[in-house]
Amino acid sequence: MTTEAKDIRWGMVIDLDRCTGCGACVTACQAENNIALTDQQGFAQGRNLQWLRIERYWEGEFPHVRARFLPMLCQHCDDAPCEPVCPVYASYHTAEGLNGQVYNRCVGTRYCANNCPYAVRVFNFTDPSWPEPLEQQLSPDITVRSRGVMEKCSFCIQRIRRGKEEAKLENRGLRDGEVQPACAQTCPPGAISFGNLDDPNSRVARMARSPRRFRLFEDLGTEPSVIYLKGGGHEHPG
Amino acid sequence: MKKLVLPLLLLCASGLTLGALALLYNLPLDTRDRSPAQPIPFSHKLHAGDYQIDCRFCHRHAESGPVAGIPDVALCRSCHEHIATEKATIVQLKGYWERAEPIPWLRLHQLPDHVYFTHVMHLRAQIDCRYCHGEVRTMVQMRRVASLKMGWCLNCHRDNQASIDCWTCHI
Numbered sequence: 001m002t003t004e005a006k007d008i009r010w011g012m013v014i015d016l017d018r019c020t021g022c023g024a025c026v027t028a029c030q031a032e033n034n035i036a037l038t039d040q041q042g043f044a045q046g047r048n049l050q051w052l053r054i055e056r057y058w059e060g061e062f063p064h065v066r067a068r069f070l071p072m073l074c075q076h077c078d079d080a081p082c083e084p085v086c087p088v089y090a091s092y093h094t095a096e097g098l099n100g101q102v103y104n105r106c107v108g109t110r111y112c113a114n115n116c117p118y119a120v121r122v123f124n125f126t127d128p129s130w131p132e133p134l135e136q137q138l139s140p141d142i143t144v145r146s147r148g149v150m151e152k153c154s155f156c157i158q159r160i161r162r163g164k165e166e167a168k169l170e171n172r173g174l175r176d177g178e179v180q181p182a183c184a185q186t187c188p189p190g191a192i193s194f195g196n197l198d199d200p201n202s203r204v205a206r207m208a209r210s211p212r213r214f215r216l217f218e219d220l221g222t223e224p225s226v227i228y229l230k231g232g233g234h235e236h237p238g
Numbered sequence: 239m240k241k242l243v244l245p246l247l248l249l250c251a252s253g254l255t256l257g258a259l260a261l262l263y264n265l266p267l268d269t270r271d272r273s274p275a276q277p278i279p280f281s282h283k284l285h286a287g288d289y290q291i292d293c294r295f296c297h298r299h300a301e302s303g304p305v306a307g308i309p310d311v312a313l314c315r316s317c318h319e320h321i322a323t324e325k326a327t328i329v330q331l332k333g334y335w336e337r338a339e340p341i342p343w344l345r346l347h348q349l350p351d352h353v354y355f356t357h358v359m360h361l362r363a364q365i366d367c368r369y370c371h372g373e374v375r376t377m378v379q380m381r382r383v384a385s386l387k388m389g390w391c392l393n394c395h396r397d398n399q400a401s402i403d404c405w406t407c408h409i
Contacts, residue, residue, distance in 0.1 A: 092404065094403055094405055095403065098405070100403075100404055100405050102404045102405070102408050103352060103408065104350075104352040104408055105404070105408075141354065141409070142354075142409050143351055143352045143408070143409065144351060154405075154409070157405055157409045158354075158409055161354070161406075161409065165356070165358070165359060168359070168362070169358065169359075169362060
């Protein structure tokens, strides 16, 4: 199905009842986006570079506890707290509802990360490095960020670009589901969907109308583009 | 007399500063060599001009992807096995083939890593090679004519209603 909607507003729906916390999305994201590996010391200092992480928490009282998982990534807020605080406009809003981050514009003040309620922006405290032979899998489509630059999830902008280019070269519109970020493509139980929220018939738009929907910290008024689904499955009545 | 020394000194100082600024303003920011000598004196004038070989015969990927591509030695050989075989430059060319080495061409057009450029989208927009690379058909030695600065890209994008969103070129 071709997207009828003229405008694009990218959005993601994550079904938490499907998420098993396996972490495949985290690995896929790391590999797709030239994200540097963090060593033990970096982790201990809280300097791990991850655009996507799995938050684990426990529900219920012992002995009836169960582990729940929540993939946390840039929420691409419509009213993003990170954008107005950037003194050099490296963090900006694209016409398609994405939170842009222009690495070469970034001067590393880290205001944006401090203002992000989701703590999804990560800072390059050191120059990136990859143990051999991992440096050979770097993607030429995107920048290798250097020291002193803030980075974060881009909804795999390089894949969005490629999808749009392919569609243009074939003189057609983007198809629903044609563009998939690495995390969505990898997720074994298919918990992550990605698409155009402005097209009422797209998969994400339909799922976003589910009564199981919620968004993170909705009361902050950040208007995230990532919508989570939870509850209502047979294992979680109510 | 003494009264004049300070104003005169000040005048000299400001004159010098102005001169230095004017010099700085006029100095080229881009000091890279725009037309270095290549390992083999390959002439675009001869091949693309006089003999009318199509650009895309050699730069095969311009139509289909981001990079245009420099032809491999096998493509040169496909002609030069028979053409001008006794010339010194062609003997040199054959040497690369026999040693199974790529020719170490010096690259003239190279954008920094933080810029994403793609040939195919520009060719689709019917932009001829010469808008960006100049009159290649008359160049005996390849020369870079465009500054490849951001303003250069943006000017044309503005004129053609192409995207000027940062994430078009910086991803």
